[in-house]
Amino acid sequence: MSRREKVSMSVIRRLPRYYRFLIHLKEKGVTRISSTELSTKLGLTASQIRQDLNCFGGFGQQGYGYIVSQLCDEIGNILGLSGKYPTILFGAGNLGRAIGTHMSFESEGFRLIGIFDNSPERIGMELANLKVRDVAGLEEFCKKEKPVMAIFCVPRTAAGELAEQLYNLGIRNFWNFSHYDLSMRYPDAIVENVHLNDSLMTLCYRISDQSAK
Amino acid sequence: MSRREKVSMSVIRRLPRYYRFLIHLKEKGVTRISSTELSTKLGLTASQIRQDLNCFGGFGQQGYGYIVSQLCDEIGNILGLSGKYPTILFGAGNLGRAIGTHMSFESEGFRLIGIFDNSPERIGMELANLKVRDVAGLEEFCKKEKPVMAIFCVPRTAAGELAEQLYNLGIRNFWNFSHYDLSMRYPDAIVENVHLNDSLMTLCYRISDQSAK
DNA sequence: TTCGAAATGTTAATTGATTGACAATAATTG
DNA sequence: CAATTATTGTCAATCAATTAACATTTCGAA
Numbered sequence: 001m002s003r004r005e006k007v008s009m010s011v012i013r014r015l016p017r018y019y020r021f022l023i024h025l026k027e028k029g030v031t032r033i034s035s036t037e038l039s040t041k042l043g044l045t046a047s048q049i050r051q052d053l054n055c056f057g058g059f060g061q062q063g064y065g066y067i068v069s070q071l072c073d074e075i076g077n078i079l080g081l082s083g084k085y086p087t088i089l090f091g092a093g094n095l096g097r098a099i100g101t102h103m104s105f106e107s108e109g110f111r112l113i114g115i116f117d118n119s120p121e122r123i124g125m126e127l128a129n130l131k132v133r134d135v136a137g138l139e140e141f142c143k144k145e146k147p148v149m150a151i152f153c154v155p156r157t158a159a160g161e162l163a164e165q166l167y168n169l170g171i172r173n174f175w176n177f178s179h180y181d182l183s184m185r186y187p188d189a190i191v192e193n194v195h196l197n198d199s200l201m202t203l204c205y206r207i208s209d210q211s212a213k
Numbered sequence: 214m215s216r217r218e219k220v221s222m223s224v225i226r227r228l229p230r231y232y233r234f235l236i237h238l239k240e241k242g243v244t245r246i247s248s249t250e251l252s253t254k255l256g257l258t259a260s261q262i263r264q265d266l267n268c269f270g271g272f273g274q275q276g277y278g279y280i281v282s283q284l285c286d287e288i289g290n291i292l293g294l295s296g297k298y299p300t301i302l303f304g305a306g307n308l309g310r311a312i313g314t315h316m317s318f319e320s321e322g323f324r325l326i327g328i329f330d331n332s333p334e335r336i337g338m339e340l341a342n343l344k345v346r347d348v349a350g351l352e353e354f355c356k357k358e359k360p361v362m363a364i365f366c367v368p369r370t371a372a373g374e375l376a377e378q379l380y381n382l383g384i385r386n387f388w389n390f391s392h393y394d395l396s397m398r399y400p401d402a403i404v405e406n407v408h409l410n411d412s413l414m415t416l417c418y419r420i421s422d423q424s425a426k
Numbered sequence: 427t428t429c430g431a432a433a434t435g436t437t438a439a440t441t442g443a444t445t446g447a448c449a450a451t452a453a454t455t456g
Numbered sequence: 457c458a459a460t461t462a463t464t465g466t467c468a469a470t471c472a473a474t475t476a477a478c479a480t481t482t483c484g485a486a
Contacts, residue, residue: 008442008443010442010443010444011443012415012418012419013411013415015414015415015418016408016410016411016414016415017408017411019414020392020410020411034462034463034464035463035464036462036463041397042397043396043397045444045445045446046445046463047444047445047446047447048443048444048445050463050464050465050466051443051444051445051465051466053465054464054465054466058464058465060463060464060465061451061452061453061463061464062450062451062452062453062462062463062464062465063450063451063452063453063454063461063462063463063464064451064452064453064462064463064464065462065463065464066464078418079414079417079418079421080417080418080420080421080422081414081417083417083420083421085417085420093315094310094311094314094315095311095315097307097311098307098308098310098311098312099311099409101307102306102307102308102409103409103410103413104410105413108410108413108414108417109413109414109417109420109421110413110417148420149416149420173416173420175412175413175416179233183256184254184255184256190416190419190420190423192412192413192415192416192419194407194409194412195229195230196312196315196316196407197229197233197316197317197321198226198229198230198233199388199405199407200316200318200321200322200323200388200405201228201229201232201292201294201321201322202225202226202228202229202405203362203386203388203403203405204292204293204294204296204298204321204322204323205225205228205291205292205293206225206386206403206405207293207296207298207322207361207362207386207403208292208293208296208322209293210403221472221473223472223473223474224473247432247433247434248433248434249432249433258474258475258476259433259475260474260475260476260477261473261474261475263433263434263435263436264435264436264473264474264475266435267434267435267436271434271435273433273434273435274433274434274481274482274483275432275433275434275435275480275481275482275483276431276432276433276434276480276481276482276483276484277432277433277434277481277482277483278432278433278434279434
């Protein structure tokens with residue numbers, strides 16, 4: 001593995017899609033696939049797929065194609081899905097509950113070990129096989145359990161203070177659903193933003209733009 | 214307005230960010246801002262911001278900058294946020310409930326007019342000031358209320374059939390949280406995907422990659 | 427009212443991403 | 457076992473996006 005120098009974000013963002021599709025193929029019992037076939041199924045060019053995969057190594061066989069199960073495993077490895085990063089979730093409101101219960105963290109490289117909130121009526125609540133904890137006990141918890149990733153499902157107003165506290169406790173990885181701008185404040189942090197509002201506005205633009213024609 | 218020929222997705226995806234930040238400035242009482250100042254606050258280059266804005270028109274004044282409230286309104290208009298597209302949501306599970314209650318559709322160009330599910334224990338449930346309806350009544354509802362956008366918070370297995378039904382009922386705009394690939398099947402549809410699993414895997418890659426160094 | 431500073435809009439240069447082309451190679455067929 | 461076909465890996469060419477440069481305009485101060 002690892003001819004990788006610096007793989008571009010564009011490539012990385014396509015990997016999960018390849019992975020998902022390969023899992024799907026494996027389940028269907030397909031054992032072999034070519035870049036051309038992949039390209040038609042995924043709506044990409046064969047060239048792009050080969051180029052993408054070759055950022056990480058030559059997984060195919062010339063004249064033959066790719067072996068589904070092998071390629072699938074390779075991509076899973078590249079994505080690091082077997083590492084179980086201990087993770088804590090903040091905010092047990094609607095969004096936090098959805099994320100906590102809806103996501104299969106275990107199969108995507110993470111392990112949810114704690115959920116925190118500061119509202120009395122949520123603390124103690126059962127969620128994703130965990131009891132929602134009081135943020136007051138955060139420091140103690142972190143020193144003991146050593147989480148490395150934090151999920152932000154809190155309002156923007158709460159995010160700033162929380163981010164600082166977590167940063168000071170050594171956490172550098174964030175899955176951020178709030179509109180608080182973590183990457184500006186902590187340049188050495190790894191931040192993946194999910195801005196649902198932005199996504200919706202983008203859609204709104206495209207609909208408006210389409211109907212303007 | 215509208216020197217726009219074909220604005221690239223890269224630009225469009227930055228617009229909501231500009232918009233949010235301008236709202237924020239407006240609330241703070243800032244009346245005027247330069248591209249340079251915007252660029253440092255948002256972590257972009259001033260050049261890019263000017264280039265982006267000039268896809269839509271010259272909103273600034275040379276030697277002076279941009280008037281916050283005016284620019285904010287302009288971008289809101291470009292995004293089409295004042296249009297209230299009637300929207301229906303599918304799936305009243307954890308994710309559907311979160312999206313239904315958490316999002317402020319009204320300020321982002323949409324109006325949620327119906328929520329559908331097919332599970333008896335969810336039908337009738339109150340959610341976002343609406344009663345969850347049985348999917349069985351979908352056709353009738355659509356003929357009467359004429360929704361133009363559908364939100365997919367259903368499992369992949371349910372998405373295919375539903376998509377076909379909605380497409381036949383004339384719906385062409387989708388906010389898709391499922392892993393069903395709408396854009397492959399319906400090339401004339403406008404689809405905005407939110408793939409939370411992919412987002413999480415991407416983050417996993419970056420964490421693994423970082424710690425490999 | 428004139429001058430200098432500041433900042434835009436726009437064109438050019440650069441960098442990055444995608445696509446195309448093809449030689450090299452492996453599997454398969456006759 | 458040789459010939460044919462399929463398909464990769466990779467290099468080159470194209471296309472797209474970002475950054476840099478600068479002429480032009482406006483504001484504000486002297």
